[in-house]
Amino acid sequence: MRFVKLQTLLFWTLLGCVRSSEMTLSAEPPLTAEQKNQLEEAQSEMDIGRNMAGRILRLYGTHGDEGLTQYVNEVGVLVSRSSDFSDRRYMFEIYKSDSVNAFACPGGYILISLGAIKLAKSEAELAHILGHEITHVGKKHMLKALQKMNKEELDRAAAKDTEQETPETVLIRKRPEPEESLTGATLARYLTGNSAGFNVIKAAKAGMALMLEKGLGAELEFDADREGTRYAIQAGYHPKALMNFLCRIETSRGRPKSYCLSGGEVEQKPLTVLDKTHPKVPDRIVQIQGVLATLKADEIVGAYGKKRFKEAKKRLKNPEIGSEAL
C-alpha cells in the first residue's frame, strides 16, 4: 500500500515535471519535433518503468518497513547525485525476496531484494549495488534494449512473460494482439496518461521477460558495474565494496573466495535469476578491478558506513541471509 502511495506520489511528481515543463515551454516558442519526441520518450520511459515496477512488486510484494526503505532511498539518492545522471529522479523500494538481486526499471524505479540487504555488510556495499542500478536507468539500458526490438521480437518477449507459468489451457483463450491505432493511442494518452505511439503494457511485459530470463547482456552489466563503482566512490564510499559483496554471494553458496577472484571450475549450483541475467562473478570482478586501477582506488579513502548500516538492519527480524536463499 505504501508503495502505491510512493508510486503515485512519484508519478504525479514526475508527471508534474513533464507537465510543468510543458506549461513553461508553452510560453516559449513551440516545441520542435525533436523536443516533442524527447518528451514522448520520457513519458514512455516512465510509463513502462512504472508498469514493470508494479509487476515486480505484485510478484514479490514490498518489504513494507518504512524506516528501512527510507534509509535505502537516502543512500540511493546520495549515490545518484554523484552520478552522471544527477538531474534524474529515482525511487528505491525493497521487495520481499530472500534471493539476492536488484532491478532497474526505466524511469528511475529501482527495486532491491530484501535478500541483497541481508547479505550486505555495509552501507558502501548497498551504495555500490544501487550505483549499478542507477547506471542501468541513467544510460537507459532497458529502454534501449526494448526500442531495438522489432514488433515480432517485442511480441515474442511479451508473450513469453505472459506465458511464464501460464498453462496452455489458459493461453488457449488468448485473443489476437490488437493493433494500436493513432486514435486509440491518443485516447489512451488523455484517458490514462499513457504515452502515445508505444505499447506500454507490451513493452513492460517484454522488459519483465528480459529482466527475469535473458538479462541485458554481459556488456551492459559490465558497464553498470564499472560506472556504478565510480558513482559510489564519488559519493564517498569504499571502492572495493561491490567486489566484496559479489564475492560474498559466491562464498555464501559454499564456493571458495579464490573462485570469485580468479575463477575456475566449481560445483554447479541451481541457477538463480541473478545467475541467468548477469555474467559470472569472476568476470565481473575483472571489470571492477579494471576501473579501480584506472581510478587509482588504492589511494582513495572511502567510507564503509558499517555502523549506520548495522543500525538500519536492526529493523529486520532475521538480518542475515542463509545460503539456501541464493
Added chain:
Amino acid sequence: MRTLVKSSVLMFGALGTSLLRADQFHWNNLVVGERAMGLGGAFCAVADDASAIIYNPAGIAFALSNDVTGSANAFYKKQVTYKKALGTKDFVERSGGTLAPFFGGMQKMDSLTKGLAFAFGLYTIDSELKDQDDTISNLGSLDRFHRTANIRSSTTGAGAAVAKRFGSNFSAGLSLSVITIDELVQEYQDVSYTNQSYLSQNFRTQLSGSGLDAGLGVQYALGTWSLGLVVKLRHLLSDSYDVGLDRRTNRDDTGNPGTIEVSQVDQKIEGALGALPTEVRAGVAWFPTTDLLWTFDLIYEGQAKSEKLPTIYNRQAVTNFATGAEYYITPSIPLRVGTFTNYDARPKLVKGKTGQLDHVDYLGQTLFLGWVQPNSQVAGGLIYQGGKGEAQKVQSEKIQTVEAQSYTFAISATHSF
C-alpha cells in the same frame, strides 16, 4: 385477504383482466457483460471476466488479465401488440428507457495462491419503464375508456466471486450476490358505458423483495474446448406486495347502472413472490484459433411457487438456450453474434378460462462490434428480441395473439491492467 386482492384484479375494468405488470416471468430480459452480451449470454464455459458472477464464477480462474468493465444500455425499447384485442383493432403497449446493466472488475491473485482470482459486479438483469396513455371511444358497450399506466421496475444484483484453478485444467468458483427487486405499477382508469354506467379507479401495486443468489461453478478445460457448469441457489430474504385500490362505480353485477359503490383496498401481502428459481447452467466453448470462439449454454430455471398469490406468481420451470460466436475480423475488431431464447415461466393459455396471464416466448439475436486496443476495448451493438404468444387482454374467454419486439442498444468499455 387473497380473495380480496384477486377480486380486485379480476374486476379490473373492460381492459385489463391481465393487469399491467413488470416482468418476473422471463429470466433473460437483459443480457449483461461485455463479451457475454455479444455472445447472446452463452458464456458459462468462458466467463473469464467480471460477468462470471452471473455466468460462472469458476471462469475467472482462467483469466489472462485483470479487467474493469462497465456496460451501458444506452437505449431500450419494447413493444407488445395484442392482436385484435379491441374488435378488429390491435392494442399496443410500449416501454423503454435507459439503463446501465453492468459494472464490474476482476483481479487475479496469483501472488497469494496460484490460480486464485476475485471479481465483483453490480448488475441489472431486468428493467422496465412504461408510460402508457390509452383512450378508446365507441367500442361496443363502451362509450369511452381512458387509462394511464406507469411502471417502474428493476431487478438488480450486487455480488462478488472467488475462484481457484486446480492444476491446469480444472477450476471451481463461488459467487454470492444480493438481489433486489422493485416493481411499482400505478394505473388509473376512467370508463363510461353507453348505458350511463361508469367505473373510475386508481390502482397501485408495489412488489419489493430482496434475496441471496449463491452460485457454485466449475470449469474443465480440454485442449481447445472448455466445459462449464454452475448451480445457482436463490433464497428470498423478504418480499412484500402492496396493493392500493380506490374505486367508484354505479355498475351492478349485470352491467347496468345501479347504486354508487365506493370501495377501497389497502393491503400488504408478505411473501407474495414466494420463491426465486434455482438455476442450473451448463455450457461448452470451443477456441479453435485465436480469432474464433464458439459457445453454447443450456440454462434450466426451476419452478418458483407462490402460496400467497399463486394466480400471479406461480412460475413454471423453463429451459433456455444460448449460443454465440466471436470472430476477429482484424486483430483489433471482434465481431460477436449470438442467439438465445427467453421463454415465459407463466403457463400457456388454455381455452375456456378467463383471467389468464400472458404467455410470450422470445427469441433473441445479438450483434456486436468491438474495437480493441492494447489495454482496453469498447464494444457496441444491438440486442433484438422477438416474441410470440397469447393473452387475454379483454375480460372474457377470448384469447388474443401477442407479438412483441424489444431493441436494446448497448455499449460497453473494458480496461485491462
